[in-house]
Amino acid sequence: MSRKISYREAMREAMHEALTNDPRVFLMGEDVGRYGGTYAFSKGFLEEFGPERIRDTPLSELGFVGAGIGAALGGLRPIVEVMTVNFSLLALDQIVNSAALFRHMSGGQFSVPLVIRMCTGAGRQLAAQHSHSLEGWYAHIPGIKVLAPATIEDARGMLAPALADPDPVVIFEHCQLFNVEGELPDDWNVDISSAKVRRQGKDVALITYGGSLPKALAAAEILAAQGIDSEVLDLRVLRPLDSASIAAAVAKCRRVVVIDENWKSGGLAAEVVARIMEHAFWELDAPVARVCSEEVPVPYAKHLEEAALPQADKIVAAVRGLLGKE
Amino acid sequence: MSRKISYREAMREAMHEALTNDPRVFLMGEDVGRYGGTYAFSKGFLEEFGPERIRDTPLSELGFVGAGIGAALGGLRPIVEVMTVNFSLLALDQIVNSAALFRHMSGGQFSVPLVIRMCTGAGRQLAAQHSHSLEGWYAHIPGIKVLAPATIEDARGMLAPALADPDPVVIFEHCQLFNVEGELPDDWNVDISSAKVRRQGKDVALITYGGSLPKALAAAEILAAQGIDSEVLDLRVLRPLDSASIAAAVAKCRRVVVIDENWKSGGLAAEVVARIMEHAFWELDAPVARVCSEEVPVPYAKHLEEAALPQADKIVAAVRGLLGKE
């Protein structure tokens, strides 16, 4: 059995469940309360759980993210919502120098059981300052885990294990997924350790995550119509990366395109390519290709924004290139 | 003709020259003045150029880096010294969302001719919060250039072209290089666009930059004694990367080890590997290997710190592995 819900609703249910089941859990961030959540993820929560646990914060990203870390050290299980990854730049010092390091610097005395959620990505014509995709940066930091739920099931299921995790977990929710609807099986079952194959195929492996997953799946359909059978691997967990699943996809298809919305240079795709180089070089029939964002701040104008981001047609072209079918 | 000077002295000369030749240039940062510079780079400058141009700042990284951007927009040529990359996390919002984006968001109306210098790297037992190497993060951002002077000549010569550049330039100075002495030729001549071969070789290419260059050169000597001839390529410019020089080194040696002090996952080395995958895959006789920092916050204890960082012996082992000589 299953039911149809939206990504937003799935996320909202996950938070509602966490707030209901564990009194240590609380939600903190800009406009999570009276406003109802910038993206309506927490609509109605204030009335149900009260202002202590649905805590509106001032515009103080460094301060309230640091406060979330302190609250975790103090015995609570905070869900800190940073409105978007763009604003998380102001809080990076606390995330990198406190949350990620305390366990280690204290010789194992202090863990930081904190969940930080943030909206990421472009595609809504919000222009350069509001369109970053910096998951690759976060995935570089030892001491934290990084998740990217791209499906209804993951939106519904990743929060609980993230909250159960003793260490800081950063969850990236792509702004283009919020309104996506899909079937949530009643027996959904989600881990925060492995990548998942979203489409079986044999000719080429499309490795991606988050907001680029629907684009990769769309490209796979177009390619299928052209007789090219694509496997689509959803990384899901960006740190630690599931190298085994990546290697398996390479071994199976021998041709690979890595897709993400980071700028190409130094983005997460580069690490995936490096893992393939290290773990599956001899399995490759062709060099791995990357389809990422162009090296330009995301422009406002729709046609330029679309041209700056990964798209299904670019993925299709990359695959055909790999197969020598330009 | 040439003369022997230290990296610190070379950097100091470069700043002295810039301050002397261009009244628009000034130096701003924590303790650059009365203290004489945290690393004595600006010793004596306050007396010579006065407190307006050798400007001590309060502990306000976000504020004074942003002020540097504004000063550049206002017609000056600031050299903003952020004491270390660790503290630059507090200023990232201004660097990424203002300095790097203004040219683009304004449709080409406003450039930001700013130079930001910072000390980077580990190796002095300063522990986790004071030992980051985040050059890879900066190299991900369109709109800025990223330099890593690793030699006396580059320490002396990179600042002038960086100041002449109309866009923001970030210069990373590795803390382990400051006391290194070397010969500075009188006819030194330095660009900020290309990688440079620091050692000619044919069996393996060691691609690196900054604080890891001396380690790569040391490894090359050890390997030479074992009959393995290494080429050492110093990237120098981390954004934009000189793909052509990288591809040339691969074509020449067919075996490659990339070395940097970033954590391995998602560090700069990953991008170098991806570039090789894209530009020189067919030239490779073996998968490219990486020697980077281990995935652990840098520990204080000396033996653990050494084990956490790239070292000559690890590079030697990686090369021997590539050559099937474990």
Added chain:
Amino acid sequence: MAKKSNAANKVEHRAPPPPSGAVPWKKDFAHALLLDMLRIRRMEEKSAELYGAGKIRGFLHLYIGEEAVAVGALHALGPEDNVVATYREHGHALMRGMPMDAIMAEMYGKREGCARGRGGSMHLFDAQTRLFGGNAIVGGGLPLAVGLGLAAKMQNEDRLTACFFGDGAVAEGAFHEALNLAALWKLPVLFCCENNLYGMGTAIERAESQTDLVAKAAAYNLPALSADGMDIVAVHETMQEAVATVRQGKGPAFVEFRTYRFRAHSMFDAELYRDKEEVEAWKARGPIHTFTARLKAQKKLSEKEFLALDARAQAEVEAAVAFAEAGSWEPVEDLLKDVLTPAEATP
């Protein structure tokens, strides 16, 4: 009308009585400022309509209700001065002299826009009029203003930098660092806080432990003033006073304008956080109709003159829309333009 920093200045959601009293200005000047308020109002109303029609996209933050602040304040500056603004900056751009055509075309994403459609509504820049941007990072403009002030001081330029920001920005570390730097270095920066009582859905008393922003700013050792942001006379005269203070060269100043946002924060806002009564009470203080009424009471404005001014404003808006509609799209081949500065354009 201008409260000094020592005066108690607690924030009130209850709307004070509407601005009233004689307008001490010559007719021409009063009409000019009324016209400017109408130009902003009509431009914003049209923008909302165009957003609904899908012509303008992304985030759109309207200035409706706050017109007296940009108009009254920016009429106190000169062309040599610098302005730093926020994502709610259409009015500021217009007041600096940016053609409405360029603003509208930018919001359309057309090549004829001030930034060729790269920036959109939140990023209006104009080198000509020294507008250093709309900025979509709350508080992001404050450190830039410090630097612009530093450049002016170090180059002995008689140039003031006016930095606009909202009440919500006051909680950001950037506010603290910027005010301290400007006061410490005695820079010619005028910090202009547009206090509309809310940062998105968060009321100021839920964001600030000290809601008296004048007292807060005064703690940095700088002159701080406050004015009724719905009263264009109070705004303009307080701004003139603050500008004169800064021009003395002894350092920065701070001025708070008490205003109110009549529309939603952006086009995605259900306004659950404030009730109709409060909004209505503040609308009764609307900067345009109260100013109009005062002028009429003084016989400095007739209904006919008002309609003529409003017609001019609407005509300008229609022309701007036509201009934007007739505009072109930047070719996709130029996507990578203006990431870095081309050699020939090097300053």
Added chain:
Amino acid sequence: MAKKSNAANKVEHRAPPPPSGAVPWKKDFAHALLLDMLRIRRMEEKSAELYGAGKIRGFLHLYIGEEAVAVGALHALGPEDNVVATYREHGHALMRGMPMDAIMAEMYGKREGCARGRGGSMHLFDAQTRLFGGNAIVGGGLPLAVGLGLAAKMQNEDRLTACFFGDGAVAEGAFHEALNLAALWKLPVLFCCENNLYGMGTAIERAESQTDLVAKAAAYNLPALSADGMDIVAVHETMQEAVATVRQGKGPAFVEFRTYRFRAHSMFDAELYRDKEEVEAWKARGPIHTFTARLKAQKKLSEKEFLALDARAQAEVEAAVAFAEAGSWEPVEDLLKDVLTPAEATP
């Protein structure tokens, strides 16, 4: 002795007269605090020596001259309270009850150190005594203290969080955001500013436009006090007053301790930024010898007793050094330990 926030409190480099007057304490208590100051002093002196000998590496920030602050302040807290400190925290760790052995071994980088040598001098942590770290990021501890206060309040724990930081940290945005959050949410946090007049080589008047930190803190709407940090009696009593205020549960408080660093900022500092006279004048106010003299004047301490206390302190230091010397190195195979929490240790 405790200045209220309304009192003018301008900072002075000129050293005030040395602490004097009767010590209102029982002999035992006075001796206990004197002993603690001596324990810190001797430990720090030995650490400097060990740094010269290469036994301690990295950055080493000595607390010599400031002992009265940690001793007087931390004797006003209970074991249930939280403490957040800086990289100049050896004294605070000792006062919380961390064994000197564990501190010394940590500075040696030995496995027997409080963090098995992972953290070193700047990162002394102790779960037992609720010391949430030395922190090497200036201002980095302030937001953490807010969160610890929030956790205590939400869990109805009668627990106060004392957050120590220097005058230099006051310019950081983190200070502003943390004080506002704590005051806005009425959290049981006590902000303790160790004002030693310098942030590295930068004198406070070159870092703060408002050098009266009590006035600065008061602008966040919280009770703010100041005390002579060289006078352990003033420190302890002011801290008790501040602690009592916070324990009332009405919100945070701020207390400034005016102190002075007798040694260099760290082991790499030529001290070009301050002159010998100033340092000597402050040394004349040294917390240990002035307190000793006052006790002797009151016949609450004999030279013999003083020497006995000092001998105890020195013996403890020698024992700690021996412990550290005898310590072991963590095996390199364990390098990747404690990056993440092992499943079995999950809280």
